[in-house]
Amino acid sequence: MRIIDLLRRGVLLALCAAASARGGTLVIESWRGDDKTLWDQVLIPAFERHHPGIEVRFAASPPTGYDASVASRLASGGAGDLIACRPFDASLSLYKKGYLDRLNGKPGMQNFAPTALLAWQTDDGKDTFCMPVASVIHGFLYNKKIFRKLDLQPPKTVDEFFAVLDVLKKSGVAPLALGTAEQWESSQMVFTNIGPNFWRGEEGRKALIAGRARFTDAPFVDALQFEARMGSYLPASSTTQSYGDSQAQFAAGRAAIYPAGSWDIAYFSQVPGLEFGAFAPPVRKRGDACFISDHMDIGLGVARNSKNKEDAYKFLAWVGSQEFADLYTDRLTGVFTLSDHLIAVRNPVAKQMKEWRNSCASTIRLNAQVLNRGQPGMESELWDVNARVLNGSLAPQEAADRLQQGFAKWYKPQQK
Structure with a gap:
């Protein structure tokens, strides 16, 4: 084999290895377009520093049409890998139709109390289909x-x-x-x-x-x-x-x-x-x-037909981490992560409201x-x-x- 052929083959193998290591781009579907800067400039870069082989993209749809549009894309197989979940029935409907994975026992889920899971569980409480994010x-x-x-x-x-x-x-x-x-x-x-x-x-x-x-x-x-x-x-x-x-x-x-x-x-x-x-x-x-x-406001689920399932679960585990909880609560003032991690809320008014949880019962x-x-x-x-x-x-x-x-x-x- 000529040297030039060997070089070409080496380049192709290197490209294939890189593509294999990188996988497809993870896409997060959400109705929260106003959070795009936070995801693009803070959260996604923080995750990618831990996982340099995984690329993540945040894709927002208009809030009023999100439920119908994401359900349509999930049905056709054209949705993203990670799905922002509204609380209760809207996301429960997606799970019942087979569009979302069951998350019981998945890494990161252990950091949420049973009460935090309520908005993203079946009525009998047996299956959880979205990781709680914030209230x-x-x-x-x-x-x-x-x-x-x-x-x-x-x-x-x-x-x-x-x-x-x-x-x-x-x-x-x-x-x-x-x-x-x-x-x-x-x-x-x-x-x-x-x-x-x-x-x-x-x-x-x-x-x-x-x-x-x-x-x-x-x-x-x-x-x-x-x-x-x-x-x-x-x-x-x-x-x-x-x-x-x-x-x-x-x-x-x-x-x-x-x-x-x-x-x-x-x-x-x-x-x-x-x-x-x-x-x-x-x-x-x-x-x-x-x-x-x-009030439980937003969760994150994994599309059952995701082609990047392994990477999606790595991302989900990170969303359940202390680092995500700190970044999300610090940068998104007045929206509080639902994990059990101890979080330092810096805004004095947001801190005051969060501390009501210590003296009042939540509903x-x-x-x-x-x-x-x-x-x-x-x-x-x-x-x-x-x-x-x-x-x-x-x-x-x-x-x-x-x-x-x-x-x-x-x-x-x-x-x-």
Whole structure:
């Protein structure tokens, strides 16, 4: 064999070896386009330093069309290798259709408590199909300058909460930066924020699922009555005020309190001159047990038809590591990893909200599990009902009756 042929053969063998070592590019599917910079510039490079032979690419789809589009690509075999998982039914549907791998016992999964797995398990809890990644916490943000000026303290009880709102209203300051135009805030930022202290978190949520409780029971009606009282402190423009409008109002110091998701901390932290803190949803009276909405938000699964399965599991194991937890929580302010690792949260407001877990019991959004499976859909019902309660166009008892009637139409345990 000529020397030139030997050289050519050597080059081909080297290229084949490199290709074999590198494998195909791992693709992560997600609806979180706003996280792309974090993945591209921080997380993926950190993983690739440990695995230089594996290339990873983050691919985002529009949030509103993600569920349908990723399901279609999984069905056709054209999806990525790693799939960002929404909590509960959307991802459970993908697993039941055979699109996601079973993750029981996979490396990295040992770093999550059973409660962290809930959003990505079958109803019987036997199979887990996505690794938990992060949750968000609900509460209230407040303007420190306004509170200092009026000598106010963050409220801890229902009575204290409304006393603070009264002082703000009388002083000419808008008490609440909150609108109802988009409706979802009424449900997710108000009802499932303040409600757990009335229905005792998981106790009340699970009682609805078991058929032992009704929306017309006192704890749920009381939460709606609290919400109706809040309505009298909304801006005059609340019915046309969007989520973005409310953010702008609080950021500009034109309102003192903002019902919040912890993800909002990152936005407000960038506003020059804005001093803000956080307080937890008020309890009925001092000494009562407290509950917070600590909602499982995103997980990560492995596509069953992935052509890079071995590398996908290496990446998944890294997502379950201390390094990932540190990087993710540090760089994505107000979004908290769900692993058991001890994490140093540097943002003071995010740290404060995360520490509520030490004194309050965590629960998830009321309708996240099981309750959205029939018609009328509980999610859309809660959006509309809670917006109308806040606007004063629907009385709390009427709202409870409507929720219960709609629920009982399709859910057998509620028909007893």
